[in-house]
Amino acid sequence: MQAILTLSTDDQILALVQSADTKERGFRLLVSTYQQPLYTLIRRMVRTHEDADDVLQECLIKAYRGIGRFEGKSKLYTWLYRIATNEALTFLKKRQRRAEDALEDEGQAGVYYLRAEPPLDGNDLQRKLERAMTQLPDKQRLVFNLRYFEEMSYKEMGVLLQTSVGALKASYHHAVKKVEAILKAEM
Amino acid sequence: MKDRDDIQQELEELAPDLARLRQSVPRELAPPPGYFDSLADRVLEQAMAEDKPPLNVVWHRRRSVRQWKTWLAVAAAALLVLSVSLYVFYPPAHSEESLAGLSDAEARAYIEGNIDEFSISLMLEAELVQTGDPALPAGIIPDLEEEEVEEYLYEILEDEELEELF
Numbered sequence: 001m002q003a004i005l006t007l008s009t010d011d012q013i014l015a016l017v018q019s020a021d022t023k024e025r026g027f028r029l030l031v032s033t034y035q036q037p038l039y040t041l042i043r044r045m046v047r048t049h050e051d052a053d054d055v056l057q058e059c060l061i062k063a064y065r066g067i068g069r070f071e072g073k074s075k076l077y078t079w080l081y082r083i084a085t086n087e088a089l090t091f092l093k094k095r096q097r098r099a100e101d102a103l104e105d106e107g108q109a110g111v112y113y114l115r116a117e118p119p120l121d122g123n124d125l126q127r128k129l130e131r132a133m134t135q136l137p138d139k140q141r142l143v144f145n146l147r148y149f150e151e152m153s154y155k156e157m158g159v160l161l162q163t164s165v166g167a168l169k170a171s172y173h174h175a176v177k178k179v180e181a182i183l184k185a186e187m
Numbered sequence: 188m189k190d191r192d193d194i195q196q197e198l199e200e201l202a203p204d205l206a207r208l209r210q211s212v213p214r215e216l217a218p219p220p221g222y223f224d225s226l227a228d229r230v231l232e233q234a235m236a237e238d239k240p241p242l243n244v245v246w247h248r249r250r251s252v253r254q255w256k257t258w259l260a261v262a263a264a265a266l267l268v269l270s271v272s273l274y275v276f277y278p279p280a281h282s283e284e285s286l287a288g289l290s291d292a293e294a295r296a297y298i299e300g301n302i303d304e305f306s307i308s309l310m311l312e313a314e315l316v317q318t319g320d321p322a323l324p325a326g327i328i329p330d331l332e333e334e335e336v337e338e339y340l341y342e343i344l345e346d347e348e349l350e351e352l353f
Contacts, residue, residue, distance in 0.1 A: 035227075
């Protein structure tokens with residue numbers, strides 16, 4: 001959907017970033033085009049705005065450095081989403097490691113988890129949904145986000161996550177059942 | 188549109204409550220106001236700062252230090268060679284003076300204590316001294332009869348060397 005709307009914009013971006021003189025202009029266009037969807041994707045994964053800001057900036061810096069080598073084998077937004085999901089998953093892994101280290105210091109872990117998983121904005125039901133999603137493993141949560149919120153097809157997701165359509169379907173179905181079960185238990 | 192419909196239909200079959208909830212969930216999450224206004228600037232600032240060659244600067248500095256080290260090593264080596272050459276070709280005068288201050292007895296005692304048979308052989312060979320030279324330390328070259336010397340030489344020298352001698 002996004003790709004169709006921004007196809008000409010993508011072409012402009014890619015044409016501009018090829019030349020050193022116009023690279024900055026092209027990159028600014030890329031940021032203004034993709035900052036909102038990338039922010040949302042990352043924020044749903046890492047939860048806090050501060051963490052989302054860190055991850056998004058890292059993602060865009062990598063995009064800036066790598067865009068010259070982008071060969072156009074995939075759509076620009078798929079390429080950007082791949083960077084964003086990799087950055088988000090790496091961030092979550094690091095946070096998990098820090099949490100495990102904190103577990104060794106008694107009393108620290110609970111405080112850390114509370115800080116790490118604050119509720120997102122929204123009504124009560126939405127907050128419950130967000131809370132239920134936090135109980136999914138990181139990769140399963142990513143698949144759930146991409147399908148449930150981003151409306152991504154399994155095929156696109158397969159390209160993005162380098163995973164088979166069958167595996168993605170199974171992951172999504174499992175995630176959906178689990179989230180609904182958690183929501184029902186809370187009601 | 189078809190994708191969206193497929194996704195909603197799939198969800199309704201799997202989890203109807205979740206499918207209903209999805210209709211009211213915001214698709215986008217909003218950052219604090221003004222966040223996106225400066226995002227590109229901040230990213231570009233960071234990216235360019237990291238791209239700018241602090242690395243090159245460091246590299247130049249490193250190269251400069253390396254050059255200094257090389258020059259220092261070359262200078263030290265040159266100084267060493269010069270010092271050794273001066274010492275070898277222009278030995279310090281004070282050593283002669285100090286030797287001049289030695290009495291004959293002291294010199295003889297020193298030579299007797301430090302010279303060995305091999306050195307004497309070399310000195311004899313170079314005709315720097317003669318057998319029975321009073322400069323030679325007593326007892327090192329024994330007073331030998333001519334026959335004894337010949338016998339000794341026959342033992343240690345090869346035939347060709349003997350032919351040259353006799």
